[in-house]
Amino acid sequence: MSVSYMTHPLIRHKITLLRKEDTSTNEFRKLVEEIAMLMGYEALSDLETQDITVKTPIEESVQPVISGKKLAVVPILRAGLGMVNGILALVPSARVGHIGLYRDPETHAPHEYYCKLPDPIDQRQIVVVDPMLATGGSAIAAVDFIKKHGGQKIKFMSIIAAPEGVDALMNAHPDIQLYVGCLDRELNENAYICPGLGDAGDRIFGTK
Ligand code: PRP
Numbered sequence: 001m002s003v004s005y006m007t008h009p010l011i012r013h014k015i016t017l018l019r020k021e022d023t024s025t026n027e028f029r030k031l032v033e034e035i036a037m038l039m040g041y042e043a044l045s046d047l048e049t050q051d052i053t054v055k056t057p058i059e060e061s062v063q064p065v066i067s068g069k070k071l072a073v074v075p076i077l078r079a080g081l082g083m084v085n086g087i088l089a090l091v092p093s094a095r096v097g098h099i100g101l102y103r104d105p106e107t108h109a110p111h112e113y114y115c116k117l118p119d120p121i122d123q124r125q126i127v128v129v130d131p132m133l134a135t136g137g138s139a140i141a142a143v144d145f146i147k148k149h150g151g152q153k154i155k156f157m158s159i160i161a162a163p164e165g166v167d168a169l170m171n172a173h174p175d176i177q178l179y180v181g182c183l184d185r186e187l188n189e190n191a192y193i194c195p196g197l198g199d200a201g202d203r204i205f206g207t208k
C-alpha cells in the first residue's frame, strides 16, 4: 500500500483550524469540505482520461477529459459525508455510495448498519472518505465490504490519522492507496486520536 502525507501549507493550515475547540459547527463543516477538495486534487492526479474532439474557434483538436461516471466516492457514515461535496466539486458527475458504520463505545469495534454502492463497481476508481483513521477498524471494514462487492481500484482519504490506524489498514489491505492530511501522535485509552480534533461526526453535525 502506498501512503501519501499531505504537505501543502493550505491543507495543513485548514487542518489546524479544524482542530480548534472553538471552531463552530458551520466553520467545521466548511473546512472539512475544503480540505477534502484540496486532498482530492492531489489524490486524483492519476485519474484516467479519454480523448475527445473539440472544436475551438480556431480548429478541431483532440483533447483529454475525465469521465465522472468512472469515479465513485464512498463516505463512511456519518463523518465521511462531510467530505463528499469537496470531491464532487472536482468531479460533479461522480457516483456516490454509502457505508454506514459506527464504533462500539466500549470495544471500539465497527458495526455496519447501512451499505449501498454504485452497481457495477468493479471498473470504477473508488475513493473512500472518512475524516478520522483511528484504530483503523472502520476503514478496514469499509474496504472489506467494497472488495466483497467487486471493488478493485481503491483510494482511501482521511484528514487525520493515528499511526496505529495507518499500520492496521496497511496490513489488512496492502493494495490500496492511502492519503492522509496529517499523521498525529497516538491514540488515547478511549481510542481517540491525540491531539486530533475530537469526535468528527459530532462536530460536523452539531450533536453530542
Ligand atoms: C468515527 C470516524 C471513523 C471512525 C474511526 O466514526 O468517522 O469512521 O470513528 O475510528 P476507527 O478507525 O477506530 O474505526 P464513528 O464511529 O464515531 O461514527 P460517526 O461518524 O457516526 O460519529
Ligand code: URA
Binding pocket: 079, 132, 134, 191, 192, 193, 194, 196, 197, 198, 199, 200, 201
Ligand atoms: N473517531 C473520531 O471522530 N475521532 C477520533 O479521534 C477517533 C475516532
